[in-house]
Each structure stands twice: as structure tokens, then as C-alpha cells.
Amino acid sequence: MTVKYALRPSEPRLFDEGTVSFVLGGGGYLEGLHTTVGTMQVGEAKTGVAIDSGFGEYIESGVATLDISQAPAGLKTGMSVLLQLEGGKQKARVTEMTDETFTLDANHPLAGKQLELDVELVAVDAGASAHEVATFAGGCFWGVELAYQREPGVVGTAVGYTQGSTEAPSYEQVCSGTTGHTEAVQVVFNPDKVSFARLCELLIDRLGENVWRENQVGNDRGTQYRHGIYPHSVEQRAVAEQKLAAIRPHPGGLPVRTEVVTAAKFWDGEDYHQQYLQKGGQDARKGAEETIRCYG
Numbered sequence: 001m002t003v004k005y006a007l008r009p010s011e012p013r014l015f016d017e018g019t020v021s022f023v024l025g026g027g028g029y030l031e032g033l034h035t036t037v038g039t040m041q042v043g044e045a046k047t048g049v050a051i052d053s054g055f056g057e058y059i060e061s062g063v064a065t066l067d068i069s070q071a072p073a074g075l076k077t078g079m080s081v082l083l084q085l086e087g088g089k090q091k092a093r094v095t096e097m098t099d100e101t102f103t104l105d106a107n108h109p110l111a112g113k114q115l116e117l118d119v120e121l122v123a124v125d126a127g128a129s130a131h132e133v134a135t136f137a138g139g140c141f142w143g144v145e146l147a148y149q150r151e152p153g154v155v156g157t158a159v160g161y162t163q164g165s166t167e168a169p170s171y172e173q174v175c176s177g178t179t180g181h182t183e184a185v186q187v188v189f190n191p192d193k194v195s196f197a198r199l200c201e202l203l204i205d206r207l208g209e210n211v212w213r214e215n216q217v218g219n220d221r222g223t224q225y226r227h228g229i230y231p232h233s234v235e236q237r238a239v240a241e242q243k244l245a246a247i248r249p250h251p252g253g254l255p256v257r258t259e260v261v262t263a264a265k266f267w268d269g270e271d272y273h274q275q276y277l278q279k280g281g282q283d284a285r286k287g288a289e290e291t292i293r294c295y296g
Contacts, residue, residue: 001021001022001023001024001037001121001123001124001125002019002020002021002121002122002123002124002125003019003020003021003022003033003037003119003120003121003122004018004019004119004120004122005017005018005020005033005117005118005119005120006018006117006118006119007030007115007116007117007118008115008116008118009115013285014278014281014282014283014284014285015028015029015030015149015278015284015285016285016286019122021125021155021190022034022155022156023128023131023155023156023188024037024038025038026155026156026157026158026188027149027156027157027158027274027275028149028156028157028275028278028284030051030052030053030054030115030117031051031052031054032049032051032052032054032115032117033051033117033119035051036049036051036117036119037119037121040119040121041121042121042122042123042124043120043121044120044121045118045119045120045121046117046118046119046120047118048116048117048118049116049117049118049119050114050115050116050117051114051115051116051117052114052115053110053111053112053113053114053115054110054279055107055108055110055111055112055113055279056108056111056112056279057111057112058107058111058112059106059107059111062092062105062106062107063095063103063104063105063106063107064103064104065096065101065102065103065104066101066102066103066104067100067101068097068098068099068100068101068102070102071097071102075094075097075102076094076097077094077095077096077097078093078094079093079094080092080093080094081093081094081104083104083106089295090106090295091106091280091281091295092104092105092106093105093109108280108281130190130191130192131155131188131189131190131191132188132189132191132196132232132233132236133186133187133188133189133232134186134187134189134196134199134229134231134232134236135162135184135185135186135187135229135230135232135263135266136148136184136185136187136199136200136203136228136229136230137162137163137182137183137184137185137226137227137228137230138185138203138206138207138210138217138227139183139207139210139217139218139220139225139227140183140217140220140225140294141159141160141183141184141185141269141273142159142273142276142277142294143206143277143292143293143294144159144185144203144206145157145158145159145185145275145276145277146275146277146278146282146284146292147202147206147292148185148187148199148202149275149278149284150283150284150285150286150287150288151189151194151198151199151202151286152193152194152286152287153189153190153191153192153193153194154187154188154189154190154194154199155188155189155190156187156188157185157186157187157188157275158185158186158266158268158269158274159183159184159185159186159268159269159273159274159276160183160184160185160186160266160267160268160269161174161179161181161182161183161184161266161267161269162181162182162184162186162230162263162264162265162266162267163180163181163182163184163228163230163261163264164179164180164181164182164264165179165180166178166179166180166181168267169181169267170270171269171270171273174224175222175224177222177223177224179224180223181224181267182223182224182225182226182227182228183224183225183269184230184266186266187199196235196236196239196240197239197242197243200229200239200240200243200244201243203227203229203258204243204244204247204258207227207258210227211227211244211247211256211257211258212250212254212255212256212257213257214226214257215257226257226259227257227258227259228258228259228260228261229243229244229258229259229260230260230261230262230263230264231260231262231263232263237260237262240260241260244256244258244260277292277293277294277295280295
């Protein structure tokens with residue numbers, strides 16, 4: 001679908017506004033935008049539709065007031081800090097400081113808030129059947145998905161699990177390394193605006209030195225983190241093999257470990273994994289160049 005939309009209050013967003021195209025229900029933007037246009041006819045416009053801001057409920061337990069002695073030097077109200085927790089890293093804002101305490105809030109500033117949506121449904125793409133699907137694995141799927149969200153011509157993304165044998169696997173099952181799946185991203189793209197070759201190059205660039213590592217990307221190890229390009233057609237396979245063959249030789253003679261295997265069943269990951277880094281505050285606009293950090 002192609003829509004023209006704006007949100008109020010007007011402020012910087014993590015995704016493109018104005019005239020945009022996307023796969024209905026295919027991720028990105030706000031769920032409320034997808035839900036609203038899914039009931040509209042071409043040429044119809046709606047104004048002032050109340051939708052959720054997309055950052056979940058405000059969680060009171062996400063706020064903590066600590067003794068000022070625990071505050072790092074130079075800490076001020078409004079600053080963001082990165083907390084190292086048992087389950088990983090978490091960003092929090094300093095919302096209040098006194099002579100005795102300071103307060104951290106791990107909720108997003110828009111958590112629990114409503115926005116007003118103005119939207120016009122410009123077109124339902126009659127050429128949607130010409131769009132292609134591509135599947136890539138490059139370690140933790142959060143960062144790989146955000147990279148593809150930013151790519152012009154990509155109109156839909158989803159994270160999930162592929163190339164395994166277990167039906168409808170859970171994240172926990174995949175992480176155990178027993179299902180044969182790898183964490184992957186499925187991409188819907190318009191080949192008139194971005195080539196499959198470019199999408200392969202994007203993966204290879206993100207992998208860097210990891211192209212020579214088996215079942216490993218960075219510190220993530222295991223078969224669930226093996227990297228690959230999973231073609232959906234003979235043409236995609238030929239391009240994928242060509243791009244991997246063009247990688248410069250390893251100084252020590254190691255072979256490229258990024259696999260090319262025909263795409264198997266792709267199982268969507270859990271809802272909380274979808275567009276995880278965008279939801280955590282990272283920029284998903286087309287062409288964004290901010291460094292991708294693999295935490296929310």
C-alpha cells in the first residue's frame with residue numbers, strides 16, 4: 001500500500017513520514033497505521049484517528065530512585081544512561097535529581113501515550129505481485145532487520161527462524177541449538193528500486209570478518225547464529241553465489257562460511273522481536289546512517 005500520513009504531536013520519528021509504501025501487516029511504522037488503512041478504500045482520507053504510540057504500556061516497575069552516591073560524575077537530568085542488567089543492556093533516562101537521590105526511567109518517553117493520525121490511502125499497489133521475497137541470516141536478527149528496514153526499496157521485514165526441522169519453533173527452542181534453525185530476516189522488496197544483489201551486499205558488509213567464521217557472528221556462537229543467503233529462485237541463487245565468490249580471499253586461506261541454501265519454511269518470530277531496535281529507539285528511516293546497536 002502507498003499512503004500519505006502525518007502524526008500529531010509533530011516531532012522527530014524513528015521511521016519515515018509523508019508518502020510511504022509498505023506491505024500491510026508487514027512490519028515497520030506503527031501498528032495503528034496498518035490497522036487504520038486496512039479498513040480504507042483508495043482515495044479515502046481520515047483525520048485525527050487515535051492510535052497507540054507503539055512503545056507499549058507505561059510500566060511503573062521500570063522507574064527506580066537511587067541514592068545520589070551511586071550517580072556517575074557529571075550526571076544531569078535529561079541524560080540517558082545504559083544499564084547493564086542480568087538480561088542484557090537497557091537504556092534509561094534521568095528524570096529527576098535532588099541532593100539526595102536521582103531517578104531513572106527505563107520506559108520510552110512515548111510509552112502509554114496516544115498519537116493522532118491523519119492518513120490518506122493513495123494506492124493499493126497493483127504491481128505488488130512483482131515484489132520479491134528474500135531471506136538472510138547474519139547473527140542476531142535484530143540488527144540485521146534494522147539494516148534492511150533502512151534500505152530504500154524494502155517495503156516489509158520480519159524476523160524469524162528458518163532452515164530447521166521443528167514445526168513452529170519458539171525463540172527458546174531455537175536458542176537451544178536443537179531445532180536446526182538459524183535466526184533470520186525475511187525481506188519483501190521492490191526490485192525496481194533495490195536489487196537482490198544490493199541486499200546481498202548489505203548482508204556481506206554487515207558480516208565483515210564473520211564471513212569466514214562457522215556458526216558465529218561476533219560473540220554469538222552456535223548453529224542458530226550461522227549466516228547465510230537463502231534464495232527463493234534460481235536467479236537469486238546465482239546472484240548470491242556470485243556475490244560470495246567475489247569476497248576477497250582470506251589471508252590465511254579460510255573459506256567463506258556464509259551458506260547458500262534454498263529457502264526453507266520461514267517461521268515468524270514472536271511479536272516482541274519484530275522491529276525490536278526501532279521500538280527500542282533506534283532510527284529506522286530510509287537511508288539512516290546511525291550506528292546500529294544490538295540492544296533496545
